[in-house]
Amino acid sequence: MSPxxxxxxxxxxxxxxxxxxxxxxxxxxPLPLPAPVVRERPHPRVExxxxxxPVPPGAxxxxxxxxxxxxxxxxxxxxxxxxxxxxxxxxxGPGRVWQLAVGAGYAAPAVVGERIVVFHRLGNEEVVECLHxxxxxxxxERRYPTTYCDRFGYNNGPxxxxxxxxxxxxxxxxxxxxxxxxxxxGHVFWKRDLQxxxxxxxxxxxxxxxxxVEGGRVIVNVGAREGPAVAAFDAKTxxxxxxxxxxxxxxxxxxxxxTIHGRRVVFVFAGGxxxxxxxxxxxxxPRTGATYFRVPWRSRRIASVNASSPVVVGDTVFASSxxxxxxxxxxxxxxxxxxxxxxxxxxxxxxxxxxxxxxxHLYGFADSSLVCTDFRTGKEAWRVRTPFGEAQEEDPxxxxxxxxxxxxxxxxxxxxxxxxxxxxxxxxxxxxxxxxLSHAKLFHAPQTWTGPxxxxxxxxxxxxxxxxxxxxxRRLLCYDLRGGP
Numbered sequence: 001m002s003p004x005x006x007x008x009x010x011x012x013x014x015x016x017x018x019x020x021x022x023x024x025x026x027x028x029x030p031l032p033l034p035a036p037v038v039r040e041r042p043h044p045r046v047e048x049x050x051x052x053x054p055v056p057p058g059a060x061x062x063x064x065x066x067x068x069x070x071x072x073x074x075x076x077x078x079x080x081x082x083x084x085x086x087x088x089x090x091x092x093g094p095g096r097v098w099q100l101a102v103g104a105g106y107a108a109p110a111v112v113g114e115r116i117v118v119f120h121r122l123g124n125e126e127v128v129e130c131l132h133x134x135x136x137x138x139x140x141e142r143r144y145p146t147t148y149c150d151r152f153g154y155n156n157g158p159x160x161x162x163x164x165x166x167x168x169x170x171x172x173x174x175x176x177x178x179x180x181x182x183x184x185x186g187h188v189f190w191k192r193d194l195q196x197x198x199x200x201x202x203x204x205x206x207x208x209x210x211x212x213v214e215g216g217r218v219i220v221n222v223g224a225r226e227g228p229a230v231a232a233f234d235a236k237t238x239x240x241x242x243x244x245x246x247x248x249x250x251x252x253x254x255x256x257x258x259t260i261h262g263r264r265v266v267f268v269f270a271g272g273x274x275x276x277x278x279x280x281x282x283x284x285x286p287r288t289g290a291t292y293f294r295v296p297w298r299s300r301r302i303a304s305v306n307a308s309s310p311v312v313v314g315d316t317v318f319a320s321s322x323x324x325x326x327x328x329x330x331x332x333x334x335x336x337x338x339x340x341x342x343x344x345x346x347x348x349x350x351x352x353x354x355x356x357x358x359x360x361h362l363y364g365f366a367d368s369s370l371v372c373t374d375f376r377t378g379k380e381a382w383r384v385r386t387p388f389g390e391a392q393e394e395d396p397x398x399x400x401x402x403x404x405x406x407x408x409x410x411x412x413x414x415x416x417x418x419x420x421x422x423x424x425x426x427x428x429x430x431x432x433x434x435x436x437l438s439h440a441k442l443f444h445a446p447q448t449w450t451g452p453x454x455x456x457x458x459x460x461x462x463x464x465x466x467x468x469x470x471x472x473x474r475r476l477l478c479y480d481l482r483g484g485p
Contacts, residue, residue: 014285014290014291014292014338015290015291016288016290017228017242017243017244017288017289017290017291018227018228018242018243018244018245018246018289020227020228020240020243021240022239022240023197023198023240024192024193024196024197025237025238025239025240026190026191026192026237026238026239027190028189028190028236028237028238029187029188029189029190030189031182031185031187031189032187035182035184035185035187036185036187038139038140038184038185038186040132040135040137040138040139041137041138042137042138043100043131043136043137043138045100045101045102046098046099046100046101046131046136046137046138047098047099047101048097048098048135048136049095049096049097049098049099050095050096050097050480051097052095052097052134052457052458052480052482053457053480053482053483054482054483055080055456055457055482055483056080056457056482056483058079058080059078059079059080059457059482059483060077060078060079060080061078061455061456061457062076062077062078062455062456063111063112063113063164063455064076064109064110064111064453064454064455065110065111065112065163065164065165066110066161066162066163066164066165066210066212066213067108067160067161067163067210067254067309068254068256068309068354068451069409069453072212072256072257072309073256073311073312073354073356073357074354074356074408074409074410074451075356075409075410075411076409076410076411076412076416076454078411078412078454078455078456078457079412080412080457080482080483081411081412081454081457081481081482082094082480082481082482082483083412083414083426083437083438084437084438085424085438085439085440093424093440093441093442093479094424094440094459094479094480094481095479095480096477096478096479096480097134097136097458097478097479097480098135098136098477098478099136099475099476099477099478100118100131100136100475100476100477101473101474101475102118102120102462102474102475102476103120103121103122103123103127103157103474104120104121104155104156104157104464104474105119105120105121105155105157105158105159105464106155106157106158106159106208106447106449106450106462106464107119107120107157107158107159107160107161107162107210107450108161108450108451108453108460108462109161109162109453109460109462109476110161110162110163110164110169111133111453111455111456111460112164112183113133114132114133114134115130115131115132115133115139115183116130116131116132116133116455116460117129117130117162117164117169117183118130118131118476119158119160119161119162119171120157120158121146121156121157121158121174122143124145124146124147125143125144125145125146126143126144126145126146126157126158126173126174126177127141127142127143128141128142128143128162128169128171128179128181128186129141129142130169130183130186133455133456133458133478134456134458134478136478139184139186140185140186141186142179142181142186142188144173144177144179144191146173146174146175146177147175148173148174148175148206150205150206151204151205152204152205154205154447155447155464156174157174158171158172158173158174159174159205159206159207159208159252160172160173160207160208160209160210160211160254161210161254162210163210163211163212163213163218164183165213165235166213166235167182167183167184168180168181168182168183168189168235169181169182169183170211170213170218170235171211172194172207172209172210172211172220173207174205174206174207174208175193175195175206175207176193176194176195176198176200176207176222177191177192177193177194177195178191178192178193178194178211178218178220178233178238179191180218180235180238189236189238190237190238191238192233192238194207194220194222194231195207198222198224198228198231199224199225199226200222200223200224200225200250201223201224201225201249201250201272201273201274202273203223203249203250203272203273203305204272204273204303204305205252205305207222207250208250208252208307209221209222209250209251209252209253209254209255210254211254212254212255212256212257212266213235214255214257214264214266214286215264215286215287216234216235216236217232217233217234217235217241217286217287218232218233218234218235218238219231219232219255219266219268219286220232220233220255221250221251221253221254221255221268221269221270222250223248223249223250223251223270223272224243226246227243227245227246227247228242228243228244228245228246228289229244229245229246229247229248229249229250229268229270229282230243230244230245230255230268230270230282230284230289231243231244232244232286232289241289242288242289243289244282244284244289244290244291245270245282245291245294247278248270248271248274248278248279248280248282249270249271249272249273249274249278249279250270250272251268251269251270251271251272251279251305251306251307252272252305252306252307252352253268253269253270253306253307253308253309253310253354254309255267255268255309256268256309256310256311256312257286258312258317260312260314260315260334260338261315261334261335261336261338263338264286264287265283265284265285265286265292265338266283266284266285266286267281267282267283267284267310267312267317267319268281268282268284268310269281269282269306269308269309269310269319270282270306271297271298271305271306271321272305272306273302273305274302275302276300276302277298277299277300277301277302277304278296278298279296279297279298279306280294280295280296280297280298280306280319281294281295281297281310281317281319281330281332282294283334283338283340292338293338293339293340295319295330295332295340297319297321297330298321299321299322299323299328301323303323304321304322304323306319306321307322307351307352308320308322308350308351308352308353308354308355308364309354311354311355311356311357311362313357313375315333315334315335316331316332316333316334316343316375316376317331317332317333317334317340318330318331318332318346318355318357318362318375319332320346320348320349320350320355321349322349322350322351322366322367328346328347328348328349328366329345329346329347329348329349329350329373329378330342330344330345330346331343331344331345331346331375331378343376343377343378344377344378344379345378346373346378346380347380348362348364348366348371348373348380348383349366350364350365350366351365351366351367351405352405352449353365353405353406353407353408353451355408356408356409356410356415357375358410358429359430359431360374360375360376361373361374361375361381361430361431362374362375363408363415363429364408365403365405365406365407365408366383367404367405368385368402368403368404368405369383369384369385370383370384370403370406370434371383372429372431372434374431381431381432382431382432382433382434384434402419402421402423403417403419403420403421403423403425404419404420404421405420405449406418406419406420406423407449407450407451407452408451409451409452409453409454411454414426414427414428414437415427415428415429416452416454416459418448418451418452418461419448420446420447420448420449421444421445421446421448422441422442422443422444422445422448422463422467423439423440423441423442424439424440424441424442424452424461425437425438425439425440426438442461442463442477442479443463443467443469443470443472443475444467444468444469444470445463445464445465445466445467445468446464446465446468447464447465448461448462448463448464448465449464450462450464454481457480457481457482457483458478458479458480458481458482459478459479459480459481460476460477460478460479461476461477461479462475462476462477463475463476463477
């Protein structure tokens with residue numbers, strides 16, 4: 001079989017979680033009463049560019065509280081979004097509302113109500129900031145020290161998107177520092193040093209799996225040296241609730257919840273730095289950490305990770321590894337007893353973006369190729385290198401029109417695509433092919449690998465490296481998509 005292949009398929013009765021005592025229960029600091037008043041103030045690193053339009057009548061709007069959004073699948077329920085950008089000769093792209101100068105990191109923002117939570121690194125500190133989502137003013141900021149250094153010379157900032165639930169913010173830094181903060185005030189309820197407490201394995205790119213809040217638990221793919229591979233912490237107290245699995249390291253895919261045959265489960269795609277490389281898909285009970293089944297699925301290249309989150313539709317689950325050509329993805333069907341069977345393996349494999357399913361077909365980027373795959377059979381419908389042709393090898397300082405390893409989001413009847421060099425597109429895609437509806441060059445910067453976020457008609461884009469044309473530094477940019485056809 002191929003480099004990314006089923007090493008074995010193991011069908012298990014639910015296996016109990018690890019027996020593990022909490023090595024360092026955190027001290028919980030209650031919110032003072034009365035709660036401190038936090039006033040909205042101008043942000044010293046925010047430049048306001050204009051005002052957003054009002055939300056159009058009849059528009060559906062939603063929060064975006066965690067990685068992949070409220071439904072954990074990259075599908076946005078928003079409507080009445082603007083899909084036509086300015087014509088040639090006019091201002092490029094949608095209207096810019098504000099921009100925040102940020103530090104290092106790949107974490108997407110989380111948006112709840114009028115608040116947006118931004119997680120990044122400035123100097124030798126990881127920073128959690130809460131801003132007004134439309135005005136860019138700041139409510140609060142919390143900082144703590146970090147010494148993380150990316151061994152491959154990439155970005156040294158946090159990778160994991162914050163999760164907001166029950167009025168609390170949960171963040172996990174690149175060194176495994178887990179925080180629980182109050183959304184209104186930034187008060188720290190509790191914190192944990194997972195690197196030290198659980199003896200996390202050395203990884204390629206630090207801790208990067210975003211936390212999932214499910215059933216009063218904060219679930220993290222930790223990859224501890226002797227286990228657990230996955231750990232859950234009480235959302236209110238931070239105490240270790242359970243640990244699951246022992247021998248798979250942490251991947252960069254984030255846990256995904258689902259209801260299958262009336263039972264709530266969590267899928268975790270584990271597998272990071274190990275020799276020989278190990279990892280695969282876990283199906284867990286989010287209440288207890290019991291393992292319903294595990295499917296080894298990992299590229300045989302040691303310098304690889306499982307980074308694309310599982311995709312769940314009905315009783316079918318898709319997972320994919322990468323770094324070698326061949327059958328990189330696997331489609332599984334889950335039976336009523338939470339057993340599983342392999343439906344198909346696929347040529348398509350996602351690097352880190354989580355592909356999106358619409359009308360029975362899976363759409364995603366396999367490195368720089370955009371691919372459509374039948375979600376029921378695994379048969380590939382089509383593949384294009386990029387909508388703008390092959391990569392250009394001339395002057396690297398000049399803007400490129402290529403999407404590269406892009407991210408997708410489904411919103412208002414079309415695909416919103418953010419390319420890795422700062423291209424923004426609306427795409428129409430069906431099993432018969434794809435069409436570019438509109439295209440704008442937002443900036444010219446590499447490593448635009450953070451997925452786009454849309455909430456209340458506003459688009460948030462993270463520019464992870466300086467603009468090679470304008471020399472503008474790293475930014476979080478807020479654009480107005482409200483009120484268009």
